[in-house]
Amino acid sequence: MNLGENVGNSNTEDIELHAQECALIKKPLTEAGADCIEADGAMNDEEFESEPMPEIDSGPADEVRQDSLTSQKVVEELLKRSETDCGAPFEEVVLHVLLALHDRNYPEWMRVRAQLKRANKDISLIKLDKAIARLGISLKEVAPTHFGYAEDIWDKLSVETHTPVTVHGVLYVPEASSQLWVEMSLSELQAKVARVHDGKANCFRQEDYYSIAKVVLTLRDSSSFFEDAPEGVACLCSFYSVRDGKICKDVLGLRHRQQRSLPYEPEDVPTPLYDAFRAETFHSANEGEEQEQIRLLDEFAGACMLGIGHRFQKAFVWMDRYGRAGKGAMQEILGHLVHPALTSAISPLHWGRGSEYYIASLADMRMNVVGELPENATIPAAEFKSVLGGDLLTGRMPGHPPFAFRNRAMHLLMTNHPIKVNEHSEAYFARWMLMEYPNSRLKSGKPLDASLATRIADAELPGIAYKALKGAERLLGQGAFSESKVHDRLMGEWRVSANSLQEFIQDNCELGGDKLRVRRSSFYQTYVLWCKENGRIASANGRVKDMLTHNLKLGIRVSVLDGHEVYRGVHFKPETPEKFNGNLEREDGLRDAGASLDGASASDQCDEDF
CATH class of the missing domain: 1.10.10.10 (Winged helix-like DNA-binding domain superfamily/Winged helix DNA-binding domain)
Structure with a gap:
């Protein structure tokens, strides 16, 4: 899709296409349009209907509702005044209201028009129609200035009441077909300006396109636009969010402020390949350890998927002392639960002073995965606690001014050795959650299966996603990650060795x-x-x-x-x-x-x- 040409046009065909795509889902939405996953995995439409998802900062939508009430009062007052004043319909404020009524509700406009004629025969409806038409033409004319062109582009990129927004210097526009907020680069925005207004007064040079595009970026700037969005995940045509300790399903819309969506829908279906892989990976001779680690894995996956991992201020460590024990395959499978654009790979070794460019890469991320840490490198403890603790961070993208944000990512570190640390306080070690991959194929001599992760993801991803959502629901209900004897043992060994x-x-x-x-x-x-x-x-x-x-x-x-x-x-x-x-x-x-x-x-x- 060419953003410069099509993004943000509110046309009916895009919305109808989106609806047709949603109809192809194997488990279609209910008539109510939403349902909640209960503890037993069943769907409950009634509970969702009784607690509709509240709008967060609806902004323009509230203004439209207020304008409608004001317009109704103006029309009612006009009909009273028109009985004795034939000039009342031609006042500027009244003409704007009648023009809006003409454009938005033509049947109602014809009724008001007939009432005006009955109220006072001296009112010329022909002149009134011409006055409204002239006003409409004048309003559609774009002022031949950089600001006028910028406002016109801004309007053309809007979808109904949803207008473009600038976040950390980047423009995001609402897209009707996907119901997502799509990033629009400065070059794409300049191309849009040139296609629409090229050759007009003050808009015929590259410098003009650039200046107009920069004005567009200033019309609505909100650094917290996505931070204030509902917590949840956008799937094919649905949005799964967290409400009252339950995972609720809703029809995906622009009000959810989602930038990316997953190309599938979670389903409560069997996952035999995934279950067998986890059982082999976490098998232990110690009673309960396998089940505890699988339980913890589901909670981790669900927290990453929904973007709620930052609430618990933990960094996960997957430890494998020999290698080839399944860490990489597991990460590849669970990586499908988070859109690639919301996944980063910024090592905590780069969170220290002078690393504002690295820190900036964590903004708006849901999962940060570090494949391996050097054996003798020491993680900067103060910066580590600051990132996980939700402190205000300062980052900077190349070519942009510094900006402030808070970490919202769940962090995963994979290693074959204990992590070297320079702090030994309770507050520091409390930030870690340790998992062990004890069954190395190098140690057992079993053959490697390079395509295992791909086969599992291709065959069972909807069921894996459902397990992750159930894990997130349990995590929210408990208010903390499940206890694990493996974690306790590894933590004791780590603290002693460190x-x-x-x-x-x-x-x-x-x-x-x-x-x-x-x-x-x-x-x-x-x-x-x-x-x-x-x-x-x-x-x-x-x-x-x-x-x-x-x-x-x-x-x-x-x-x-x-x-x-x-x-x-x-x-x-x-x-x-x-x-x-x-x-x-x-x-x-x-x-x-x-x-x-x-x-x-x-x-x-x-x-x-x-």
Whole structure:
């Protein structure tokens, strides 16, 4: 389709074509035009009808409704005044109302015309018709200025009440045939200007076309136009959205503000190839792990498909320690659930300072997939948390000014090794969701099937999409991703390997209640010695204290005993070398035989929380 020639023309043929295409869907929409997926997978039309989808910022549509009410009042007042004033119909405001009535509702205009004649025979209907015709001609004339031509192009690109909009310096126009908002480049817009107005006054040079096109971009600028759109996914002729914890189906329209659509409709049909592939990929000897990972996969897929993944502020990691375990095939299959134009591949290594061009590529994306991370590269923790946390980001496209946006993408990282990090806080590790692909074909010796993902997607995509929608519905109902023993195990291993202090505690210490104590100085000396012997880098003493006391899972706190700082809730294992064993095994009350005047032991007075 040539955007410069056809985009935005509100003609009946485009709309009829769209309706005919929708009729070809295997599972046609109901008479109500929409339905909701219930917990058991059934469709419920009545519930959808009782809660129609609200318009979000209808804008021009509201103005049209208001104009209709105003016009009706003007006509009613005109009929009263015309009984004694034959000049009333020729006033400028009245002529504009009558012209609009003539163009939009001709039968009603003929009725009003007859009422005017009956009200006052001195009113010349012939002169009134000519006055209305002259007004119509004058309004259709385009002012021979760059602004006048720009407004005319803007009107021609509009569809009913939906007008073009500029988002981050790019023009999007409504398309009647697809019911989508289509990007129109500056060169296409200039070509449109030239085709419509070339040779007219002030419009016969390349510079004129460019200037007029730039004026068009300024007529309606809304950086949040797509951010304010309903969350959901456009399919062949339907729009699936999230409402009250359910996935609801509606006829796709321009009010949904969708830029892309998927070329199929989700269906509740069997998916034997996909089910077998997932069962083989996630098979585990540990009870429940396979089912938990499949459940988590559906939730991830549904969140990406509907564009709601950013709500949960998680980055998924698919880990495969040997290779050829199904990560790539799974990503290829699930990639069909998100339009390619809404998928990016921006590594978190490029989210740091000076990366505004990379960051800008995340704007309006639904899924960001990173195929592999370098083994020794460290993800910038502050920027990582800022992107996933929904902070305001600043990006910049080449040739355009900087713009602000918030991340709306679900992030997927694939790796064969633990990710290297430089932060070990709870807030940082809480941003991750780990999945394991444990069944490597390289390890088992099974042959590779290069066409497996393509065969599965070609045969079962509607059913796979339906499973994803059900997963998203469950995710929304729970308010969080499902728990997974695999995630817990991998997270524990990762935190230990990424943090020398965590690994030291696991190898040399026991955790428990306040009765377990060790002097802070002895603890740090032993930790430093262990790091030297194991080739690890020791953190500073103050940093160690901070990491211990702010890790809620360890349950360690600092107090002062006998003038020394001690860690409570931890002590060395019996096999720790004696010269570094700073455990305090005695009870508080056994520090000495003295007691305070109120009967409390001296050690009770000395043992204070730090």
